Amino acid sequence: MKSFTLIEMLISFIVLAILAGIIIISPGKGANIYRLKNASFELISQIDKARAFSLSNIKFNNLTFSGGWGINFNINNNFYIIFADINQNKYFDANEKSETIYLFDNLLISELKVNSLSVNTLDIIFEPPNIKIYINGIEGNKAYITIKDKDNDTETVTINAVGGIDY
Numbered sequence: 259m260k261s262f263t264l265i266e267m268l269i270s271f272i273v274l275a276i277l278a279g280i281i282i283i284s285p286g287k288g289a290n291i292y293r294l295k296n297a298s299f300e301l302i303s304q305i306d307k308a309r310a311f312s313l314s315n316i317k318f319n320n321l322t323f324s325g326g327w328g329i330n331f332n333i334n335n336n337f338y339i340i341f342a343d344i345n346q347n348k349y350f351d352a353n354e355k356s357e358t359i360y361l362f363d364n365l366l367i368s369e370l371k372v373n374s375l376s377v378n379t380l381d382i383i384f385e386p387p388n389i390k391i392y393i394n395g396i397e398g399n400k401a402y403i404t405i406k407d408k409d410n411d412t413e414t415v416t417i418n419a420v421g422g423i424d425y
Contacts, residue, residue, distance in 0.1 A: 290407045293362040297405050298413040298425050301338070304359055305329060305382065305415075305423060308340055312384035318342035318356060326385035327356075328392075331403055333378045336366045348395040349381050361405065368406035369414075372399050382417060391421045 311327040325343035330350035332338075341354040361367070370380040372394050380401055383392040393399035401417040416424040 290364070290409055291411060293365060294405060294407050294411055294413050297361050297365050298415050300359070301403065301405070301415050302423050302425060304338070304340060305417065308382070309384045309389065309421060311340075311342075312386045312389055315386060318344060318354070324386070326383045326389075326392075328381055328383035331367055331370055331380040333367055333370050336361045338367065343383050343385070346385075348383050348385075348392045364408040365405055367403060368412065369402070369404035371402035371404075384421065389421065391417070391419065393417065393419075 308327040308329050315322070316327065317323075321342075321344070323342065323344050323346075325346040328341055328343055328350065330339040330341055337358050337360045339350065339355050340357040340359065341350050342356055343349075344354050345351065370377050372380065377394065379394075380403065381392075381394055382401055384390075385392060390397055393401045398419045400419055402414055403417075404412050404414045406412045413425065418424070
């Protein structure tokens with residue numbers, strides 16, 4: 259019959275005590291990282307939603323239009339906007355707003371880049387019928403959206419020129 263030795267039980271207890279101590283000392287850190295990861299997954303989901311709206315020719319306020327759907331980001335905001343590019347200018351205009359998505363508490367958009375250049379505003383448009391991707395009005399760009407928490411931990415979501423998403 260096999261059983262645990264006293265040494266094995268003591269080592270197991272010590273390992274569990276160390277893990278419990280880490281959790282007790284910094285429980286908020288884990289929750290913040292979870293919120294940050296969750297926010298990046300939600301962002302990816304909303305980007306896919308805009309792409310799906312463009313593929314499906316979803317109407318905006320019962321209006322059929324040939325422009326695409328997109329997402330607008332502004333640096334240092336805690337939200338981003340899904341919009342319908344009604345006038346087909348490849349940029350967000352206030353009358354095109356469909357939905358505002360808010361980030362979790364203490365999170366904000368800390369950095370936006372087009373290719374390697376920092377920008378204050380970022381618009382990503384998915385234009386039907388073949389879903390061309392326009393990033394700040396130009397086809398073939400790459401976009402980076404960085405979300406930051408209060409501890410300055412960050413998550414970056416990247417959209418490449420053909421609409422692929424990395425995080």
